[in-house]
Amino acid sequence: MSGSDGTIGSAPARRRRLTPRFLVRHLLRFAVSLCVLVVASFAMIHLIPGDPLRQMLGPTAPKELVDQRRAELGLGDPLPVQFAHYVQHLAQGDLGTSFFSSQPVGDIIAQGLPHTLSLAVLATLVALLVAVPLGMWGALRTHKGRRPGTEAAFTALTGAAVAIPEYLYGLALLLVFALGSGLLPPAGLTGPSSYLLPVTALSIGPAAMLARLARVETLRELDSDYMRLAHAKRLPPLRLYARHLLPNTLTATLTMGGLLLGGLITGSVLVENVFAWPGLGQRTVEAITQKDYPVAQAMVLVYGALVLAVNFLVDLILGVLDPKSALATPRQEG
Incomplete structure (x- = not known):
C-alpha cells in the first residue's frame, strides 16, 4: 500500500526493538x-586413536622418556582431572602450548585467524553480490511460469553448483589458473591477487544457494499487493525494482548470508590447505593428525565460538529487522 509520503512498501510503519527478555534468552x-562446545572440544580430540607422545618422540623412544614426558604434560592423569585443568587454564585465557612446536597456542591463533576471517568474509560478500542480482534476474525471467527452459536451467545449474565441494572448486581453479596458465599465484599470500582463487572456490556454492533463495523471495514479492500497485502506477523499472522490490527481497537472503559466513569460517579449512593459505586451516589439520591436544582443542573451540557468535548476531539483527519476529516487541514511532 502507498504510504503518506507516496512510497510503496510492504513493511509496517512500526519498528522493532530488542527486549531484555530477548537478549537474556539468547545470551x-x-x-x-559455549559450555557444550568446551566439553565437545576436549572429548573429541581425546577420542581420536593414537598416542601423541609416540608421534612426538618417535616409535623408538625409550618408555622411560615417554612416561616422563607424559607426566610432565599431565597426560597420565584421569580424563576428568585433565578436563578440570583444561577448563581452569581456559578461564585464565591460557590455551596452552603446542606439544610439537612449543609455541603458545594463542600466538598460533593470533597469526592465522585474521587470514581465515578475511577469506570467509570476502567469500560471503562475493556470494551475496553475485546471488542477489542473479536470483532477481531468474525470478523476473520466469515469473508466472514464463520461460520454463530458463527456470529448468537455473535450477539445474545452481543445484549442481551447490552439490560440488569447495575443495574440488579449489583444485580445478588451481589447475587451470595457476598451475596451467600461471595467471594467478598458486599458493600462499603474496598480494591481493592471492585472494582471487580461494575466495572464488569458497563463494561458488554459497552464491548458488543464495541465488535460489533470492529467486524464491523475489517471486513471492512480485505477487504481493504493493508490487501490483507499483506496476499499476507504471513506475520506471529502476525505481520499481531497486527501490521497492530489492529491499523487501533482501531480508531472508542476508539472513542466510550471515549464517553461511559461519559455515564458511569452518568450511575454509580444506580450501586453505589446497592453496597453502596462512590461516588456521593447515594448523588445524596438522594438529588433529598429530594429536597435538592444545592446538586441536583450541582450533575446535575457536571455530565453534565464531559460528556461535555469527549466529547470535544474526538473531539480534533479525530481532530488529524482521517485522514478523515474535522475539522482539513493537515500538511505536514518536
Missing part, C-alpha cells in the same frame, strides 16, 4: 552452547 543460549 543464555549462547553461554550454554
Whole structure:
C-alpha cells in the first residue's frame, strides 16, 4: 500500500526493538552452547586413536622418556582431572602450548585467524553480490511460469553448483589458473591477487544457494499487493525494482548470508590447505593428525565460538529487522 509520503512498501510503519527478555534468552543460549562446545572440544580430540607422545618422540623412544614426558604434560592423569585443568587454564585465557612446536597456542591463533576471517568474509560478500542480482534476474525471467527452459536451467545449474565441494572448486581453479596458465599465484599470500582463487572456490556454492533463495523471495514479492500497485502506477523499472522490490527481497537472503559466513569460517579449512593459505586451516589439520591436544582443542573451540557468535548476531539483527519476529516487541514511532 502507498504510504503518506507516496512510497510503496510492504513493511509496517512500526519498528522493532530488542527486549531484555530477548537478549537474556539468547545470551543464555549462547553461554550454554559455549559450555557444550568446551566439553565437545576436549572429548573429541581425546577420542581420536593414537598416542601423541609416540608421534612426538618417535616409535623408538625409550618408555622411560615417554612416561616422563607424559607426566610432565599431565597426560597420565584421569580424563576428568585433565578436563578440570583444561577448563581452569581456559578461564585464565591460557590455551596452552603446542606439544610439537612449543609455541603458545594463542600466538598460533593470533597469526592465522585474521587470514581465515578475511577469506570467509570476502567469500560471503562475493556470494551475496553475485546471488542477489542473479536470483532477481531468474525470478523476473520466469515469473508466472514464463520461460520454463530458463527456470529448468537455473535450477539445474545452481543445484549442481551447490552439490560440488569447495575443495574440488579449489583444485580445478588451481589447475587451470595457476598451475596451467600461471595467471594467478598458486599458493600462499603474496598480494591481493592471492585472494582471487580461494575466495572464488569458497563463494561458488554459497552464491548458488543464495541465488535460489533470492529467486524464491523475489517471486513471492512480485505477487504481493504493493508490487501490483507499483506496476499499476507504471513506475520506471529502476525505481520499481531497486527501490521497492530489492529491499523487501533482501531480508531472508542476508539472513542466510550471515549464517553461511559461519559455515564458511569452518568450511575454509580444506580450501586453505589446497592453496597453502596462512590461516588456521593447515594448523588445524596438522594438529588433529598429530594429536597435538592444545592446538586441536583450541582450533575446535575457536571455530565453534565464531559460528556461535555469527549466529547470535544474526538473531539480534533479525530481532530488529524482521517485522514478523515474535522475539522482539513493537515500538511505536514518536
